[in-house]
Amino acid sequence: xxxxxxxxxxxxxxxxxxxxxxxxxxxxxxxxxxxxxxxxxxxxxxxxxxxxxxxxxxxxxxxxxxxxxxxxxxxxxxxxxxxxxxxxxxxxxxxxxxxxxxxxxxxxxxxxxxxxxxxxxxxxxxxxxxxxxxxxxxxxxxxxxxxxxxxxxxxxxxxxxxxxxxxxxxxxxxxxxxxxxxxxxxxxxxxxxxxxxxxxxxxxxxxxxxxxxxxxxxxxxxxxxxxxxxxxxxxxxxxxxxxxxxxxxxxxxxxxxxxxxxxxxxxxxxxxxxxxxxxxxxxxxxxxxxxxxxxxxxxxxxxxxxxxxxxxxxxxxxxxxxxxxxxxxxxxxxxxxxxxxxxxxxxxxxxxxxxxxxxxxxxxxxxxxxxxxxxxxxxxxxxxxxxxxxxxxxxxxxxxxxxxxxxxxxxxxxxxxxxxxxxxxxxxxxxxxxxxxxxxxxxxxxxxxxxxxxxxxxxxxxxxxxxxxxxxxxxxxxxxxxxxxxxxxxxxxxxxxxxxxxxxxxxxxxxxxxxxxxxxxxxxxxxxxxxxxxxxxxxxxxxxxxxxxxxxxxxxxxxxxxxxxxxxxxxxxxxxxxxxxxxxxxxxxxxxxxxxxxxxxxxxxxxxxxxxxxxxxxxxxxxx
Ligand SMILES: CC(C)(COP(=O)(O)OP(=O)(O)OC[C@H]1O[C@@H](n2cnc3c(N)ncnc32)[C@H](O)[C@@H]1OP(=O)(O)O)[C@@H](O)C(=O)NCCC(=O)NCCS
Numbered sequence: 001x002x003x004x005x006x007x008x009x010x011x012x013x014x015x016x017x018x019x020x021x022x023x024x025x026x027x028x029x030x031x032x033x034x035x036x037x038x039x040x041x042x043x044x045x046x047x048x049x050x051x052x053x054x055x056x057x058x059x060x061x062x063x064x065x066x067x068x069x070x071x072x073x074x075x076x077x078x079x080x081x082x083x084x085x086x087x088x089x090x091x092x093x094x095x096x097x098x099x100x101x102x103x104x105x106x107x108x109x110x111x112x113x114x115x116x117x118x119x120x121x122x123x124x125x126x127x128x129x130x131x132x133x134x135x136x137x138x139x140x141x142x143x144x145x146x147x148x149x150x151x152x153x154x155x156x157x158x159x160x161x162x163x164x165x166x167x168x169x170x171x172x173x174x175x176x177x178x179x180x181x182x183x184x185x186x187x188x189x190x191x192x193x194x195x196x197x198x199x200x201x202x203x204x205x206x207x208x209x210x211x212x213x214x215x216x217x218x219x220x221x222x223x224x225x226x227x228x229x230x231x232x233x234x235x236x237x238x239x240x241x242x243x244x245x246x247x248x249x250x251x252x253x254x255x256x257x258x259x260x261x262x263x264x265x266x267x268x269x270x271x272x273x274x275x276x277x278x279x280x281x282x283x284x285x286x287x288x289x290x291x292x293x294x295x296x297x298x299x300x301x302x303x304x305x306x307x308x309x310x311x312x313x314x315x316x317x318x319x320x321x322x323x324x325x326x327x328x329x330x331x332x333x334x335x336x337x338x339x340x341x342x343x344x345x346x347x348x349x350x351x352x353x354x355x356x357x358x359x360x361x362x363x364x365x366x367x368x369x370x371x372x373x374x375x376x377x378x379x380x381x382x383x384x385x386x387x388x389x390x391x392x393x394x395x396x397x398x399x400x401x402x403x404x405x406x407x408x409x410x411x412x413x414x415x416x417x418x419x420x421x422x423x424x425x426x427x428x429x430x431x432x433x434x435x436x437x438x439x440x441x442x443x444x445x446x447x448x449x450x451x452x453x454x455x456x457x458x459x460x461x462x463x464x465x466x467x468x469x470x471x472x473x474x475x476x477x478x479x480x481x482x483x484x485x486x487x488x489x490x491x492x493x494x495x496x497x498x499x500x501x502x503x504x505x506x507x508x509x510x511x512x513x514x515x516x517x518x519x520x521x522x523x524x525x526x527x528x529x530x531x532x533x534x535x536x537x538x539x540x541x542x543x544x545x546x547x548x549x550x551x552x553x554x555x556x557x558x559x560x561x562x563x564x565x566x567x568x569x570x571x572x573x574x575x576x577x578x579x580x581x582x583x584x585x586x587x588x589x590x591x592x593x594x595x596x597x598x599x600x601x602x603x604x605x606x607x608x609x610x611x612x613x614x615x616x617x618x619x620x621x622x623x624x
Contacts (some may be wrong), residue, residue: 001126001166001167001171001613002126002210004167004173005166005169005170005171005174005489006173006174006366007171008039008173009033009034009086009150009173010037010041011033011157011171011268012034012039012148012171012173013038013041013148014041014044015114015146015148015171016038016045016048016113016114017113017147018045018046018048019046019047019048019420020048020049020113020117021048021050021051021111021112021113021114022038022048022049022050022051022112022113022114022116023052023105023112023114023115023116023117023140023143023144024050024052024055024059024116025052025115025116025118025133025137025140025215026052026053026054026055026133026135026136026180026265027055027056027132027133027158027180027182027265027266027267028056028132028133028180028181028182028265028266028267028268028608029052029116029118029130029131029132029133029137029151029179029180029265030055030056030057030059030133030180030182030285031116031117031118031137031149031152032050032059032116032177032476033117033150033152033173033175033177034059034118034148034150034173034175035059035061036060036063038116038148039059039060039061039070039396040064041184042066042069042070043063043069045069045070046068046069046135047068047069047204047405047569048069048070048071048185048344049070049071049072049073049103049117049572050070050071050072050199050545051072051073051103051110051112051331051429052072052074052075052084052264053075053076053135053136054074054076054077054078054354054447055078055079055080055081055082055512056077056078056079056083056180056182056267057079057081057082057165057180058081058082059081060082062081062082062085062090063090063181063568067090067573068318070540071091071092071529072085072091072092072575073091073092073093073094073100073469074086074091074092074093074094074097075093075096075098075101075329075330076328076329076330076589077093077326077327077328078115078212078328078329082617083326084536085134085344086326087325087326088203089104089430089586091194093326093329093555095329095330096330097291097330097334097562098234098291098330098331098332098334098335098386099134099287099288099291099292099293099332099335100167101139101185101287101288101529102139102286102290102368104148105136105139105140105142105143105165105245106139106142106143108143109492111143112140112143112145112189113118113128113145113146113304114142114144114146114147114148114385115137115143115144115146115148116143116148116150116151116459117130117133117140117141117147117148117149117150118130118131118133118150118152118153118155118168118400119131119150119151119155119164120148120151120152120153120155120156120157121153121472122151122166122172122190123157124402126166126167127164127165127166127167127476128149128151128157128163128164128165128166128169128268128538129156129157129158129162129163130158130162130163130164130284130344131155131156131157131158131273132158132179132266132268132272132273132276132284133265133266134158134160134162134264134285134286134287135234135264135287136159136263136286136288137285137286137288137409138161138164139286140216141164141168141169141443142168144407146166146170146198146381147169147170147172148169148171148172148173149171149173149509150171150173150174150175150177151170151172151175151475152176152177152179153176153177153274154177154178154273155578156170156276156277156278157277157278158276158277158278158279158282158284159279159280159282159283159284160282160283160285160286160361161283161285161286161289162174162284162285167292168539170430178270179270179273181268181269181270182237182238182268182269183238183241183269184217184237184238184239184242185214185217186214187214187217187218187221188214190387191214191215191218191471192221192222192387193218193385193387194215194219194351194352194353194387195215195218195219195221195222196222196223196331196443197220197222197339197353197385197386197387197390197443197468198215198218198223198305198365198385198473199204199219199222199223199225199226199387199388200312200390200443201289201303201347201349201383201518202223202226202229202303202347202378202389203226203301203345203455204227204228204229205227205228205229205230205252205253205301206226206229206230206253206301206302206303206326207229207230207231207232207253207254207299207301207303207338207386208220208223208229208231208232208233208301208305209231209232209233209296209302209303209304209305209332209340210233210237210239210240210304210305211232211235211305211306211307211331211332211333212235212267212307212328212612213306213307213328213330214349214419215305215307215351215353216306216307216581217237217239218514218568219305219349219351220237220239220240220242220305221242221244221245221449222240223248224242224243224246224248225248225439226248227248227250227536228248228250228252228253229243229248229249229250229251229349230250230251230253230261230299230445231243231249231251231256231261231262231263232262232263232290232296232299232302232426233262233263233290233333234264234265234290234291234331235263235264235265236261236265236266236267236268236272236276236282237262237266237267237268237272237366238268238269238271238272238314240261241268241271241272241275244261244275245279249261249330251281253301254299255282255298255299255300256295256298257535259281259283260280260282261281261283261308261379262277262283262284262285262290263282263283263284263285263289264284264285264286264287264289264290265284265287270300272471276295277358278523287332290332290336291332291336291443291613292339293335293336293339294339294360295336296336296338296339296340297333297338297339297340297341297343297346298342298343298430299343299346299511300343300344300345300346300407301343301344301345301346301347302336302339302340302341302342302343302346302347303340303346303347304336304337304346304348304349304606305348305351306319306333306336306349306350306351306508307319307350307351307352308314308320308352308363308582309321309322309327309352309363310352310363310364310365310368310372310373311350311352311362311363311364311365311384311405312365312366312367312368313364313398313403313405313421314378314398314401314402314419314426315365315366315378315381315384315393315398315399315404315405315425316368316374316376316377316378316381316469317350317374317375317376317381317384317601318368318369318372318373318374318375319333319334319350319372319373319375320373320375321371321372321403322355322369322371322372322373322584323370323371323372324371325371326373329482330373330375331461332450333375333376334375334376337375337376337380339617340382340623341380341382345517347382347383348376348380348381348382348383348409349382349383349384349385349390350381350382350383350384350385351384351385351386352384352385352386354386354387354388354408354409354410354413354521355385355410357486361413362392362409362413362416362417363386363416364405364406364408364409364410364413366417366420366421366424367605380393381393381394381508383518383519384404384405384408385408385563385579386408386409386410388408388409388410388440388441388443389407389408389443390408390443390518391404391405391408391464391519392404392517392518392520393405393519393520394519394520394521395520398426398462399427400464400467402421402426402427403427403456403463403464404462404464405430405443406421406463407417407462407463407528408441411461414608415616427501430512439482441462441505442505445458445459445460445505445560446458446459447459447560447562448554449513450569451549451551452606454515454523455513455515456513456514456515456553457515457518457521458511458512458513458514458557458560459511459512460503460505460509460511461500461503461510461511461512461514461526461528462501463501463503465501465512465523466494466497466498466500467525468514468521468522468523469492469497469501470492470497470522470528471523472493472522472524472545473492473497473525473543473607474492474547475544475546476543476545476546480518480546480579482541482578483543483578483581483584484541484542484543486576486578499529503528505531505564506531506568506580507530507531507568508526508528508531508566509528509529509538509561509562509565510526510527510564511526511527511528511557511561511564512525512526513525513544513548513553513556514523515548523545524544524545524547524548524553525542525543525544525545525548525553525554525556525557526542526543526557527540527541527542527554527557527558527560527561528540528541528574529541529561529564529565531568531570532550534569535571536570536571537570537571537573537574537607537608538561538565538570538571538572538573538574539573539574539575539576540558540574540575541560541576542554542555542557542558542561542587554587554588555590555591556580558587558588558591559591560590561573562610566610570610571609571610571611572593572607572608572609572610573607573608574605574606574607574608574610575588575606576595576603576604576605576606577603577604577606578602578603578604579599579603579604580602583621585604585606588606588608589617589619592613592614592615592617593609593612593613593614593617594608594609594612594614594617594618594620595607595608595617596608596620596621596622597617597619597620597621597622598621598623598624599621599623599624600624601624
């Protein structure tokens with residue numbers, strides 16, 4: 001059967017009729033030789049419509065001279081050649097969810113007359129692998145009247161659901177040639193800072209999907225220190241391979257396809273293609289499966305990472321097109337957004353640079369630029385990450401979203417954006433919103449700790465914590481409030497609490513311990529210091545929630561405050577402690593410094609100098 005079907009490219013392509021529609025294999029799996037022969041014979045064809053999922057090169061059939069012969073329709077725009085063809089009207093872009101393309105073909109809503117694909121040589125049973133481009137190739141083969149396959153020994157044999165039988169193909173054209181390749185994108189320090197911020201949101205044992213772009217690549221590279229990650233994705237790249245090779249990926253904790261990387265296609269280099277070849281660790285499936293939101297949602301802790309161009313104050317996310325220019329496409333973004341939103345502890349993460357490419361404008365904007373493509377609605381958006389930090393918009397009001405986004409906007413635009421938000425009525429005039437314009441949120445201070453099997457996050461306070469701080473204080477007993485404020489207090493008004501988040505990470509610092517998912521977490525401890533002058537002592541106060549006492553949390557928060565004060569050059573700390581509060585005295589002792597105190601009207605004014613560290617701290621009291 002194999003021999004009968006073996007023909008030359010020209011013989012096979014000679015069957016293509018005028019006015020027909022031809023599907024061409026995707027991305028790096030494009031059957032280049034068949035395409036080149038097709039273009040060579042262009043004069044023979046009229047109004048042949050070419051359909052592909054994505055093309056990473058300019059294959060020639062979009063050139064102006066061939067416009068009466070070929071017309072290209074693409075589901076995704078990748079690479080300069082394809083982009084320019086779309087911008088100049090030589091090719092057309094069809095917006096569609098990746099998971100919907102198979103149905104479009106299956107149900108013949110877009111009829112395909114011919115499919116040009118590329119496969120590995122047939123095995124002894126007549127099976128050929130679709131290799132690195134499984135994506136929608138099976139559906140195209142089933143839907144097409146005539147299937148022409150370039151048989152290329154360079155095409156890896158991939159496991160999973162990647163095989164078709166020679167019986168499904170009409171013509172086999174033998175041609176060995178190197179596959180198309182896409183290298184790793186060059187990453188800047190800002191890309192990596194964003195990647196590191198994404199890594200803060202990823203727990204060990206999570207399952208990862210990363211979309212196209214520099215920032216998802218940077219994020220993958222920054223996940224190397226994690227443990228037992230899983231991969232369930234549509235696209236495998238050399239960055240994914242780098243992560244796999246680091247040892248961070250075991251797939252052990254996946255709920256389905258345990259111990260397997262699952263993907264649909266590869267956009268990488270020969271190194272990746274050699275890795276996936278007959279590798280039982282990796283399985284490739286059609287996008288109808290990998291991008292099915294129901295399948296995605298079956299993974300707990302599913303993480304999906306994407307790159308955006310703009311995010312507006314209300315949480316609308318622009319990706320794929322900007323000012324009426326298509327840059328990419330919808331691809332798998334919405335499929336994975338739907339899937340992760342239903343995954344237990346799943347996170348949908350949108351990354352973006354805080355500035356536009358030319359550095360002239362903020363990418364966090366009052367409203368999306370007209371003509372830009374919306375990818376995530378306000379209701380669907382969750383995590384947004386820039387080089388200045390991360391935030392979770394899900395379940396937040398428009399007001400709180402605005403504040404949260406301003407926290408991670410570029411500092412040079414924060415004031416301007418704040419004024420604009422007030423003008424637009426998103427924030428009230430005169431509201432106590434205090435962005436740390438004096439300092440940039442130090443993401444590197446975020447620290448995960450475990451107490452009583454609970455994951456807690458220690459971090460500096462943010463303006464969006466205002467409400468949680470109020471809730472924290474309202475949850476303390478009258479006695480604790482008295483110890484913390486040295487007076488009774490009935491209310492904790494926003495105006496007063498605003499001072500606690502108005503920090504500069506130097507003279508004014510607040511550290512929180514939080515439990516729960518970032519963004520919908522609860523404060524379980526709060527400590528801060530205020531320093532009046534560079535030479536003076538930093539005055540400290542602290543409170544730990546009743547359910548989290550005696551876990552070393554007070555100590556952990558004080559350690560961060562002590563260390564920050566020490567690094568900022570303050571000589572030591574002081575604290576006002578009620579005479580009846582031995583717990584606080586014990587806690588301070590635990591910090592390991594000699595202590596001096598003046599007892600005045602039932603309150604110790606405790607002083608600690610950082611240079612007086614001691615294994616057996618003294619506590620010398622004088623009376624006022
Ligand atoms: C004082 C307070 C902050 C301690 O927080 P905490 O998280 O329970 O303290 P830690 O678990 O970190 O304890 C560290 C050390 O402090 C001492 N300590 C804390 N609570 C203690 C208690 N109830 N009895 C005796 N020692 C205690 C111990 O030396 C302890 O070390 P250990 O557990 O190894 O013996 C907490 O009780 C609190 O919030 N109280 C109300 C508010 C307040 O008093 N604030 C101080 C105003 S400045």
